[in-house]
Amino acid sequence: MKVTTDQIDFLESLIDQGIELAATHPTMGTFDIRADEVGPFLADPDLFIATSFGVSKETLRGYNEFWNGFQCIGTTQQGVQCKSYAPNGHYVDSPKLFHPANTNCYCKIHQKQAREKLH
Ligand SMILES: [Zn+2]
Incomplete structure (x- = not known):
């Protein structure tokens, strides 16, 4: 309009x-x-x-989905999104914080993997 x-x-x-x-x-x-x-x-x-x-529409969409139960953004061995509960998901309280390098976007298993990837 x-x-x-x-x-x-x-x-x-x-x-x-x-x-x-x-x-x-x-x-x-x-x-x-x-x-x-x-x-x-x-x-x-x-x-x-x-x-x-300051994010893309795709990031915003992913962020909104993430907030629907804090579903882990990690990838399983089957190649699909994990979607297990991300216990620190509530710290991802801005779309700017929703990105693969933020370990709060992951469940406990993928959090460990993401942390190892960063170091
Ligand atoms: Zn996971």
Whole structure:
């Protein structure tokens, strides 16, 4: 959705009158949004949020999946994602922290392997 300059001005006039703008996204919950951010958010909410964290949409998607029960991102010997419980998963509290070098993204078995890989 294209938001025109006039529409942004209108939204800013609402904000000047004490009306707040908020958006909702699975990663963020509900958060304040500026008038000039409404267009980019509506165009692609996932890209907007991913960009705000400095990560790709793919990383953001993986992060959201990870938070659904802290499923280990390690790979089993069968070549599939482990998905066992990652006991320190709650420390991965930002999409920026969701990456293969972060040992908190793994179950106890894969955590050990990931740690060995780093050294
Ligand atoms: Zn695992």
